[in-house]
Amino acid sequence: MHYRYHPSPIGQLLLAGDEQGLHLLHMDSAHPWELDATWRQADSQLDDVARQLDEYFAHKRERFELRLAARGTPFQQDVWRALVNIPYGTTTSYAQLARTIDRPKAIRAVGTANGANPIAVIVPCHRVIGSDGSLTGFAGGLERKQLLLQLEGAWLI
Numbered sequence: 001m002h003y004r005y006h007p008s009p010i011g012q013l014l015l016a017g018d019e020q021g022l023h024l025l026h027m028d029s030a031h032p033w034e035l036d037a038t039w040r041q042a043d044s045q046l047d048d049v050a051r052q053l054d055e056y057f058a059h060k061r062e063r064f065e066l067r068l069a070a071r072g073t074p075f076q077q078d079v080w081r082a083l084v085n086i087p088y089g090t091t092t093s094y095a096q097l098a099r100t101i102d103r104p105k106a107i108r109a110v111g112t113a114n115g116a117n118p119i120a121v122i123v124p125c126h127r128v129i130g131s132d133g134s135l136t137g138f139a140g141g142l143e144r145k146q147l148l149l150q151l152e153g154a155w156l157i
Contacts, residue, residue: 002042003035006050009057009151010144013121015046021067022049024118027140053121057151062088064122072116078103079113086127089152093131115139121148 001023003016012028016039026033048066055061070080078101085100086092092100098110115137117125126148130136138145 001036001039002045003039004042004046004050006046006053008053010121010140010147013053015042015049017046017049017069021069022046022119022122023069023071025049025120025122026118027120027144049122056121059151062152066122068119068123070118070123072113072118075103075106075109076113076116079110080117080119080123083114083117083123083125083128086124088124089154091127091129091149091154094128094136095131097128111137124148127152127154 001016001018003014006013006015010027014024014026014028014033015022016024052061052064052066056064068084070077072080079097082097082100094107094111094114095104097114098104098107101110103110111128114125114128117123117139120126120140126138126140126145135142135145135149
């Protein structure tokens with residue numbers, strides 16, 4: 001696994017991936033990042049990820065074209081695939097996301113899977129808000145969630 005740090009308007013990002021694709025994108029937080037001892041500093045391996053992130057933050061990209069290799073349960077994978085299909089500049093609720101994956105009663109489980117998303121921003125968990133239109137939980141903090149939604153020009157539902 002290769003990793004690199006990447007500066008962004010929402011703070012330092014940690015990117016990690018291998019030949020299978022991008023495994024994680026973490027935002028800096030109060031908790032220090034733990035790097036696996038087997039990980040190696042990337043040379044050019046994550047350049048495409050960094051370039052597409054820069055384009056996104058510069059309002060030049062609305063959809064990422066990357067191989068993703070997030071590890072999770074089949075349910076989490078279903079939620080994360082649904083997240084990728086939420087259009088740029090829009091939001092959805094946890095309840096709607098649960099309906100999208102044909103699990104309408106699994107609202108809390110969808111929220112938990114959303115919170116476990118290891119590839120923030122690219123797998124746009126920030127586009128999921130409360131049914132009442134409120135900004136709710138986000139691993140990167142509500143301030144970052146609001147910044148990402150503002151960057152996209154998202155209207156809250």
